[in-house]
Amino acid sequence: MKKILLIQPSPYDKNHKPVKKNKLYFVGLAMPLLAAMLPEGWDAEIVLEIIEDIPFDTDAELIGISTMGHGVIRSIDIAREFRERGKTVIFGGYMASIMAEEALKHCDSLVVGDAELVWHDLIRDYEEGKLKKIYEKNLEKGFFSTPLPRFDLIVNKKIGDFLPVQAGRGCPNTCSFCSVACLYKGSYIKKPLKEVVRDIKQVKDLGFKKFLLLDDNIFSDREYLDKLLMEIKSLKMEWMSQCDIRIGRDDELLKKLSDSGCTTLSFGLESISKESLKGMNKAWANPDEYPDLIKNIHSYGIDVSTEMVVGGEGDTLQSIRDTKFFIEDNKITVPRFYILTPIPGTKFFKDMAEEGRIIREDIYSFDGREAVHLPKNMTPGELTAAYWDLYESLFTLRSILKRNVFRKEFMRKPGKYLFYLLVNLFYRYQVKNRITPNIY
Numbered sequence: 001m002k003k004i005l006l007i008q009p010s011p012y013d014k015n016h017k018p019v020k021k022n023k024l025y026f027v028g029l030a031m032p033l034l035a036a037m038l039p040e041g042w043d044a045e046i047v048l049e050i051i052e053d054i055p056f057d058t059d060a061e062l063i064g065i066s067t068m069g070h071g072v073i074r075s076i077d078i079a080r081e082f083r084e085r086g087k088t089v090i091f092g093g094y095m096a097s098i099m100a101e102e103a104l105k106h107c108d109s110l111v112v113g114d115a116e117l118v119w120h121d122l123i124r125d126y127e128e129g130k131l132k133k134i135y136e137k138n139l140e141k142g143f144f145s146t147p148l149p150r151f152d153l154i155v156n157k158k159i160g161d162f163l164p165v166q167a168g169r170g171c172p173n174t175c176s177f178c179s180v181a182c183l184y185k186g187s188y189i190k191k192p193l194k195e196v197v198r199d200i201k202q203v204k205d206l207g208f209k210k211f212l213l214l215d216d217n218i219f220s221d222r223e224y225l226d227k228l229l230m231e232i233k234s235l236k237m238e239w240m241s242q243c244d245i246r247i248g249r250d251d252e253l254l255k256k257l258s259d260s261g262c263t264t265l266s267f268g269l270e271s272i273s274k275e276s277l278k279g280m281n282k283a284w285a286n287p288d289e290y291p292d293l294i295k296n297i298h299s300y301g302i303d304v305s306t307e308m309v310v311g312g313e314g315d316t317l318q319s320i321r322d323t324k325f326f327i328e329d330n331k332i333t334v335p336r337f338y339i340l341t342p343i344p345g346t347k348f349f350k351d352m353a354e355e356g357r358i359i360r361e362d363i364y365s366f367d368g369r370e371a372v373h374l375p376k377n378m379t380p381g382e383l384t385a386a387y388w389d390l391y392e393s394l395f396t397l398r399s400i401l402k403r404n405v406f407r408k409e410f411m412r413k414p415g416k417y418l419f420y421l422l423v424n425l426f427y428r429y430q431v432k433n434r435i436t437p438n439i440y
């Protein structure tokens with residue numbers, strides 16, 4: 001049996017050490033899928049670096065490394081070490097896909113975008129000594145298929161109480177900062193319902209009561225989602241996902257979501273400034289509507305988790321400060337923020353580069369913790385300071401209690417809100433240490 005080692009690297013912390021955790025809650029699907037798609041005669045070992053060490057003395061002959069955001073720096077270092085030991089290294093994932101030319105300097109071969117249609121060819125070419133530099137064949141529009149992911153390779157690791165499932169890839173929206181828009185260009189592809197149900201059943205059979213539908217936007221195709229919810233309901237599981245906030249207008253769908261066991265939805269709200277949203281090609285989102293939509297989603301018993309960015313075209317120091325009131329007034333339990341960052345490959349990067357507004361040359365330092373572009377209404381230094389001030393202001397004990405304990409729903413589900421309280425205290429510790437809180 002030939003063997004491939006599939007590594008999901010951990011990004012570096014501010015001391016240049018890979019981030020380590022006791023448990024990894026949000027496990028990606030790429031590695032279990034790549035393992036499942038290997039041709040006969042091959043087996044895989046998966047390493048999730050956040051919770052385990054990389055066996056650099058492995059007997060595997062091929063090394064597959066995933067690349068994500070600024071975590072790519074760690075991917076490159078791991079690749080270097082393996083190549084020095086004579087191993088063949090393959091890159092894949094978002095960063096390698098959108099910066100293929102740059103990534104090729106650090107690996108033997110790479111897959112741009114979806115691996116489903118090229119993975120067999122790549123492995124066979126390797127066996128025959130004819131490995132090409134780049135493999136690229138994107139899935140066609142419409143439906144795509146995947147085998148059952150090899151969860152058996154990860155279930156005994158220190159992971160949380162849910163597993164990932166995927167129904168669709170891509171998103172019809174084309175926000176200028178988004179890497180998904182950059183790869184899928186506004187298209188949305190989906191798996192046949194039968195396959196999604198098959199995958200959820202596997203999660204259930206493995207003893208899990210929850211799953212994470214890690215789609216980019218489950219509200220991309222309403223008809224498909226409607227059918228999917230009926231199927232999910234019959235499986236009697238709890239689940240979480242993310243989507244477009246406009247789902248909050250659709251009472252019929254919200255009821256179905258709630259009945260199907262959906263407990264939490266995460267929304268990229270980005271900004272409370274209309275001008276900033278316009279600058280992100282996201283003018284379809286209306287911040288005036290956010291409070292009502294959030295209230296409506298909450299009214300169906302679905303928790304709202306938010307992701308926002310500061311530093312957009314309309315942001316001022318005052319609007320960033322005001323974001324605190326928006327979060328508190330809307331009782332957002334666990335808010336997360338990033339500094340708007342031009343990721344190479346995205347439209348926002350191109351725009352900023354053309355306008356001469358990128359102030360850092362080293363793209364590997366773009367980690368969302370510091371401003372790397374020239375914002376319109378403040379200096380980069382002011383933006384970075386305002387970002388951390390916003391985080392500080394929301395993670396005071398007073399604000400944490402206000403958002404998580406002093407709310408009418410607390411008595412109905414105290415366990416849940418106490419859990420959020422703990423997450424908030426952990427975020428508070430991270431913010432104090434200038435670590436961007438994340439969902440790991």
Ligand code: B12
Binds near residue numbers: 067069070111215440
């Ligand atoms: C789950 C998830 C996580 C989890 C798990 C991480 C992991 N490494 O798997 C956690 C929470 C830990 C995480 C962390 C981060 N994430 Co993340 N994450 C996701 C999410 C929501 C789903 C990933 C997934 O499993 N998708 C399903 C699988 C099947 O699709 P896939 O990963 O694209 O894999 C396919 C191909 O890309 C390819 N492929 C992928 N890897 C490899 C490797 C090899 C060797 C090969 C051949 C092929 C291949 O094959 C797969 C099948 O076709 C994506 C969004 C998305 N659309 O994917 C964001 C996403 C990938 N994350 C992103 C980012 C930015 C991060 C962070 C940097 C966030 C931060 N600020 O810290 C960190 C970095 C972590 C790291 N390890 O370096 C960005 C990446 C953008 C970019 N330009 O790179 C995304 C796209 C979100 C977004 N909309 O911006 N993430």
